[in-house]
Each structure stands twice: as C-alpha cells, then as structure tokens.
Amino acid sequence: ILNVEQSPQSLHVQEGDSTNFTCSFPSSNFYALHWYRWETAKSPEALFVMTLNGDEKKKGRISATLNTKEGYSYLYIKGSQPEDSATYLCAFNEYNFNKFYFGSGTKLNVKP
Amino acid sequence: GAGVSQTPSNKVTEKGKYVELRCDPISGHTALYWYRQSLGQGPEFLIYFQGTGAADDSGLPNDRFFAVRPEGSVSTLKIQRTERGDSAVYLCASRSGASASTDTQYFGPGTRLTVL
Numbered sequence: 001i002l003n004v005e006q007s008p009q010s011l012h013v014q015e016g017d018s019t020n021f022t023c024s025f026p027s028s029n030f031y032a033l034h035w036y037r038w039e040t041a042k043s044p045e046a047l048f049v050m051t052l053n054g055d056e057k058k059k060g061r062i063s064a065t066l067n068t069k070e071g072y073s074y075l076y077i078k079g080s081q082p083e084d085s086a087t088y089l090c091a092f093n094e095y096n097f098n099k100f101y102f103g104s105g106t107k108l109n110v111k112p
Numbered sequence: 113g114a115g116v117s118q119t120p121s122n123k124v125t126e127k128g129k130y131v132e133l134r135c136d137p138i139s140g141h142t143a144l145y146w147y148r149q150s151l152g153q154g155p156e157f158l159i160y161f162q163g164t165g166a167a168d169d170s171g172l173p174n175d176r177f178f179a180v181r182p183e184g185s186v187s188t189l190k191i192q193r194t195e196r197g198d199s200a201v202y203l204c205a206s207r208s209g210a211s212a213s214t215d216t217q218y219f220g221p222g223t224r225l226t227v228l
Contacts, residue, residue, distance in 0.1 A: 004154070006154075032214070034216075034217070036219075041221075042221065043115065043116070043218075043219040043220055043221045043222070044155075044203070044205075044219040045219075046216040046217065046218070049214055049215075049216060051214060089154055089155070091154075091155075097168070098143070098160050098162075098167060098168055099157045099160060099168055099170070099171065100145070100157060100217075101157070102147075102154030102155045102156070102157075103154050104152065104153050104154045105154055
C-alpha cells in the first residue's frame with residue numbers, strides 16, 4: 001500500500017489570508033498527481049492534474065506546484081474566501097496502474 | 113450535462129443484510145471507479161472498470177464485496193452479509209479516456225451506508 005500524506009489535517013484562517021498545504025507521495029514510479037476540492041454535501045471536484053516535475057498550475061486564486069523528485073506538491077490559496085472552505089484532497093497515480101491513492105485531506109475553514 | 117449520479121444517497125441496513133449501491137456515470141465515459149471513504153480518511157480505491165470488465169479489483173476488501181458493469185455504463189456495487197465496519201461513504205467516479213495521467217475523474221455525490 002502506498003502512503004500519501006497531507007498536512008495539516010485541518011486549518012482555520014481568516015478571510016483574506018493566504019494559505020498553503022502539502023501533499024507528500026512516493027517519489028519513485030510517479031505518473032500523476034490530482035488535486036480535488038470536496039465541499040460538504042457535494043461531490044469532489046477536480047482542481048488540477050499534474051504530471052511533470054516543476055509543473056505549476058493555476059485556477060483563479062488557487063495554484064499548485066509539483067516536485068516529483070522529492071515527492072511533494074503544494075496547494076496555495078491566495079486571499080482565502082469563505083467559499084474556499086472545503087476539504088482538499090490529493091491523489092497519487094503510480095506509473096502503469098490505473099488506481100489512485102488518496103491522502104486523508106486538509107480541511108480548510110475560512111472565517112468571514 | 114448530467115454528472116455522475118449515485119443511488120441511494122443514504123442506506124441504513126442491519127448487520128448481515130445484503131445491499132446494492134448504484135452508480136450512473138457520465139454518458140460515454142468508459143472508465144469507472146468505486147471508492148470507500150471511512151470517517152477521517154481519504155477515499156480508498158476498491159475497483160476500476162474499463163468498459164464492462166473489472167481491470168483492477170485489488171482494492172475490494174474481501175469476497176463479500178462484488179461489483180458489476182454489464183453493459184459498460186451503470187455499475188452496481190454489491191455487499192453481502194454486511195458488517196458494522198462496512199459503514200462508510202461509497203463514492204463512484206468516471207472518466208472518459210484510457211489514460212489515468214491526464215484525464216479528470218468526475219465524482220458522484222456518494223452513498224452513505226450505515227450498518228447497524
């Protein structure tokens with residue numbers, strides 16, 4: 001079983017704060033890393049699919065970076081808003097396999 | 113367009129009973145996944161279908177769990193002799209292509225199973 005870890009487990013920030021969290025995964029046999037946002041009572045929603053070392057992706061105020069050599073990805077949220085409150089999940093995909101290994105998520109709460 | 117749907121949204125059953133959970137993927141998506149999410153954990157892979165066949169069922173915890181996708185669209189996850197430890201949210205996801213690296217998975221809202 002591959003180990004994918006996310007930290008911190010939960011985060012409480014004020015509206016307007018910028019924040020970031022980490023996903024760690026095995027550095028060998030890397031194929032892809034996916035980030036998802038999961039709001040309460042909704043379906044997980046895909047944010048980014050990252051495949052190349054050094055990749056940086058951006059979607060509005062949210063961005064992500066990828067380091068496959070050391071096995072980590074950062075997710076950044078600039079100027080957090082209450083609607084950013086959700087659990088953020090990362091999922092690691094190993095080369096030549098179709099299964100995904102998820103971290104346990106970072107639960108973000110943004111206070112107005 | 114319609115997303116992935118799952119029924120029922122909630123299922124309460126008694127220990128030892130049989131349950132079926134249904135997933136309707138996005139039309140045309142050939143790949144379909146089932147995951148289980150227990151409290152405080154991330155989704156755990158159960159099984160992956162490519163078309164009608166189970167390409168990888170290595171995540172099914174034991175032989176009480178079985179899944180089918182007879183026509184390559186709707187899938188049913190079947191759990192026999194349910195146990196309290198089976199209580200979890202069961203998520204289904206579909207994606208269009210054969211490559212896992214770049215194709216987005218689209219998730220359903222999940223079925224919350226409670227075994228009393």
